[in-house]
Amino acid sequence: METRRQILQGLIFSLGGAAALTAFAAKAAAPEAKTTSAAKPGFYTKGELATVTFLADGIIPRTDTPGALDAGVPAYMDHLYATWASEKTKADHRAHLAAIAGHLDRLTDVQSIEAGNRAKQRVKALEALDAAAFGAEASAHWPYRSVKSLIATVYYLSEPGATQELQYEPVPGHWIASAPIAEIGRTWAL
Amino acid sequence: MNQFDAIVIGSGMSGGWVAKELSEKGLKVLVLERGRELSVEKDYTDMLQPWELPNLDRINEDELKKSYPMQSRSVGYALHETTKHFWVKEDEQPYETPADAPFEWVRGYHSGGKSLLWSRQSYRFGPQDFESNKKDGHGVDWPIRYDDLAPWYDHVERFAGISGNADGIPSLPDGVFQPAFELTLPEKAFAERVAKAFPTRRVIAARVAHLTQPTQEQMDLGRGPCQVRNHCHRGCSFGAYFSSMSATLPAARNTGNMTLISHAIVHSIDYDPKTKRASGVRVIDANTREAKTYTAKIIFLNAGTVASTMIMLNSKSASFPTGIGDSSGVLGKNLMDHFGGAGASGDMPEFDGYYHAGRRPGGIYVANYANITEHDKPYLRGYGFQGGSRRGGWTGNRPGLGQAFKEANRTPGTWNIGISAFGDMLPDPRNTISLHPTKVDKWGLPVAVIDCRLRENELKLMQAASKDALAMLQAAGAVNIRSTEDGDGVTFASLTSPGNKIHEMGTARMGRDPRTSLLNGWCQSHDVPNLFISDGACMPSSAVQNPSLTYMALSARAANHAAELVKTGVL
Numbered sequence: 182m183e184t185r186r187q188i189l190q191g192l193i194f195s196l197g198g199a200a201a202l203t204a205f206a207a208k209a210a211a212p213e214a215k216t217t218s219a220a221k222p223g224f225y226t227k228g229e230l231a232t233v234t235f236l237a238d239g240i241i242p243r244t245d246t247p248g249a250l251d252a253g254v255p256a257y258m259d260h261l262y263a264t265w266a267s268e269k270t271k272a273d274h275r276a277h278l279a280a281i282a283g284h285l286d287r288l289t290d291v292q293s294i295e296a297g298n299r300a301k302q303r304v305k306a307l308e309a310l311d312a313a314a315f316g317a318e319a320s321a322h323w324p325y326r327s328v329k330s331l332i333a334t335v336y337y338l339s340e341p342g343a344t345q346e347l348q349y350e351p352v353p354g355h356w357i358a359s360a361p362i363a364e365i366g367r368t369w370a371l
Numbered sequence: 372m373n374q375f376d377a378i379v380i381g382s383g384m385s386g387g388w389v390a391k392e393l394s395e396k397g398l399k400v401l402v403l404e405r406g407r408e409l410s411v412e413k414d415y416t417d418m419l420q421p422w423e424l425p426n427l428d429r430i431n432e433d434e435l436k437k438s439y440p441m442q443s444r445s446v447g448y449a450l451h452e453t454t455k456h457f458w459v460k461e462d463e464q465p466y467e468t469p470a471d472a473p474f475e476w477v478r479g480y481h482s483g484g485k486s487l488l489w490s491r492q493s494y495r496f497g498p499q500d501f502e503s504n505k506k507d508g509h510g511v512d513w514p515i516r517y518d519d520l521a522p523w524y525d526h527v528e529r530f531a532g533i534s535g536n537a538d539g540i541p542s543l544p545d546g547v548f549q550p551a552f553e554l555t556l557p558e559k560a561f562a563e564r565v566a567k568a569f570p571t572r573r574v575i576a577a578r579v580a581h582l583t584q585p586t587q588e589q590m591d592l593g594r595g596p597c598q599v600r601n602h603c604h605r606g607c608s609f610g611a612y613f614s615s616m617s618a619t620l621p622a623a624r625n626t627g628n629m630t631l632i633s634h635a636i637v638h639s640i641d642y643d644p645k646t647k648r649a650s651g652v653r654v655i656d657a658n659t660r661e662a663k664t665y666t667a668k669i670i671f672l673n674a675g676t677v678a679s680t681m682i683m684l685n686s687k688s689a690s691f692p693t694g695i696g697d698s699s700g701v702l703g704k705n706l707m708d709h710f711g712g713a714g715a716s717g718d719m720p721e722f723d724g725y726y727h728a729g730r731r732p733g734g735i736y737v738a739n740y741a742n743i744t745e746h747d748k749p750y751l752r753g754y755g756f757q758g759g760s761r762r763g764g765w766t767g768n769r770p771g772l773g774q775a776f777k778e779a780n781r782t783p784g785t786w787n788i789g790i791s792a793f794g795d796m797l798p799d800p801r802n803t804i805s806l807h808p809t810k811v812d813k814w815g816l817p818v819a820v821i822d823c824r825l826r827e828n829e830l831k832l833m834q835a836a837s838k839d840a841l842a843m844l845q846a847a848g849a850v851n852i853r854s855t856e857d858g859d860g861v862t863f864a865s866l867t868s869p870g871n872k873i874h875e876m877g878t879a880r881m882g883r884d885p886r887t888s889l890l891n892g893w894c895q896s897h898d899v900p901n902l903f904i905s906d907g908a909c910m911p912s913s914a915v916q917n918p919s920l921t922y923m924a925l926s927a928r929a930a931n932h933a934a935e936l937v938k939t940g941v942l
Contacts, residue, residue: 354598371421
């Protein structure tokens, strides 16, 4: 089976550009960039990681394509906040997660009185939160919308998100200005 | 080995051209570059896939605030974790501005300079742009006219490779073009509808310095056609867009006549009052701080407008107490930059049955019509618009969960089209670059003090541009229009800061009269005949077009003239 690099290399050979060939050779010799899922947890507490994992799986589950957990979204976000965020952004993000967890807890607790299945109720709580966040109470749910946006961003720019759920062409080679959408297909990841 | 025919200070957009032209004429050329030499293999990051970019390609927030506070405003679109090594750390190389007049000084200190980092828009100035100063009395008259530069535009376009259409617009002359990137359906509709509603306005395909049908000369330099990836700000391993790195420096190197020395920070240029010539270039090694002086018959300053001006200001002598070649007293004055702050965008859902493929590097351009084909304006000069269309992509900012959420993101959003203005800034002697009287950088050189302000004409001009942008979007039938007419409209506070457009120019201007300008029509010092400045500093006015192509043409023209003067023994 051809690796992604071999496919790319084949493309470059057919396209010309001597500089590209040398650049490719140098980069091919270097070890593959570490996948984000390999990153070790470093920012989230156990509880926060559980919240992010629950949200990622609830928002983008595995279907006929990989989901956010398959794409390593929680680990990516953990690494992102550990190494990119300022102290203020870190604190804001923790507060957002706490607010979201609080909302989910409140919704779950109320509904759990009647049903024993907490996991199912938790999913229903998320559905209620999502509906509220994009409805009349939108301004009260900025923390959720912010985290949902980030989960989507990390997922759709991950390899499975970009290449299996959506489509991504590393070297398009030519420009098609407008064609019937059925001929192009799904949304471009980039 | 320290004897050269020519020294070129700076290896960027204009310096690369001078190095190429002079070395191809047989001169021995020394290029002094204050930064390091980049390597395509090690420094370009265009082969990384989206999922290989660390932290979504975001720079650590504390680092961004500390090292790139101003540049992150201007070039946030290109300042990422995988490109940050191309941008100067502001905390390490500071400059000063008045508290109420920020200047966003964007710098790239490495071989190729900002030519590696530009957005590649390439337009000729039109005949009117060489006459505007004379016509309205601001600044000094250009010592050349369009016809003087036209063959040099041909020359640089043929070598650099510019994609574009022959649009037949007299004020935005056609050039030597490779095929343009086709407009999208919304862009075609926009162009047609604007032309119908405003017969004096032309919407065209952006002209960009990307190879779409490379010549043998370009391929021989290792350059290939644009692959439509739009990773340009990470460098292009295909050499598909023009830069000193991909084109002029390799061409100069091929002659065997060019020597490039990196980490060479120019301190000043020596002047010999006996010969009335520039006699040497004083250099500090950025790493060892060793001082050296290089000599040559001719010296070209191509360090970029601010840096070239600083070098001249720091080259004081009894003959030129305010800086070399400054008998006119205008050195460091009349700083200009294009400016923005007006624009509009809207949706065009009627085309949602269509989608694009590939990531095109340009979009559309609206040629300036103000005071050209539309008159009686309450301001001087005019503005052009850059823009383009795109379909919205995936987003997390939508309701829904699970399968439904994923399904919704599999269909792209609606088409959106937008334009934003670039205004012509009047030359004004109150806009200045000067040496700080006491503060020095880590090499002991005075830091720059930049005081550049937009004034009444600029405000009136951009207010008109804002109204026009909205009117054009409306005429095109766009819906959900957002524009700078929303809210308070265009005010001084909403204009972009000088420096933001990275087209700084004008502080060592050309002119006909040595009493009011530093350079003649060959970018040659009136006072010091073996000194040439052909970067943005030489510009008497800014026009509205992105200026790099004009810098290239002026540099090639000046270099060929200088080479002739050397060969005939004049210099």
